[in-house]
Amino acid sequence: NAGVTQTPKFQVLKTGQSMTLQCAQDMNHNSMYWYRQDPGMGLRLIYYSASEGTTDKGEVPNGYNVSRLNKREFSLRLESAAPSQTSVYFCASSETTGGVQTQYFGPGTRLLVL
Amino acid sequence: AQRVTQPEKLLSVFKGAPVELKCNYSYSGSPELFWYVQYSRQRLQLLLRHISRESIKGFTADLNKGETSFHLKKPFAQEEDSAMYYCAEGAGGGNKLTFGTGTQLKVEL
Numbered sequence: 001n002a003g004v005t006q007t008p009k010f011q012v013l014k015t016g017q018s019m020t021l022q023c024a025q026d027m028n029h030n031s032m033y034w035y036r037q038d039p040g041m042g043l044r045l046i047y048y049s050a051s052e053g054t055t056d057k058g059e060v061p062n063g064y065n066v067s068r069l070n071k072r073e074f075s076l077r078l079e080s081a082a083p084s085q086t087s088v089y090f091c092a093s094s095e096t097t098g099g100v101q102t103q104y105f106g107p108g109t110r111l112l113v114l
Numbered sequence: 115a116q117r118v119t120q121p122e123k124l125l126s127v128f129k130g131a132p133v134e135l136k137c138n139y140s141y142s143g144s145p146e147l148f149w150y151v152q153y154s155r156q157r158l159q160l161l162l163r164h165i166s167r168e169s170i171k172g173f174t175a176d177l178n179k180g181e182t183s184f185h186l187k188k189p190f191a192q193e194e195d196s197a198m199y200y201c202a203e204g205a206g207g208g209n210k211l212t213f214g215t216g217t218q219l220k221v222e223l
Contacts, residue, residue: 042200042215100146100165101204105158
């Protein structure tokens, strides 16, 4: 199993450009998440999807949109990139066993917005 | 809103010394608490969760409801423990986790 995969690994954008970060998991998990990681800020939840066909806002959703394409894939779109969106983006999926969830993370995408 | 506090951005200890990474949470109910770890050039991964009462790689963490703390401890630090550690809280059985800002542990020889 590949677990959680993300593409691309690294991207440079100019202000105003758009792009989509891709995420896929092969663990048959219902829930998927997008986080951003910034120095001194930890991991902050952007959007999550509790199941196929549903999405909800997290702590920092402004400037982002998401699509839960199917159970495997959860993409994050930046319609008009801003320098404040320079960050490392992590996708995760989770399973719940015995009422306790475990999140599995992808390798991350480093995004630089100039 | 839930809040997870990790007061130390960086913790530097010598090999063989005890380690304590602090974490305080805000949820007043029965929280689910976790420690995640990110080693250099590796993805973030679960280290341990309070409900399992487990010891992983020599690390333990005890939930103290009175102090709303979930500190991570290890009696003798090893060089391979150097990593970024995140405390996280899940509340009410939901799917979301709230992460702290992380503590970078550096174990020096």
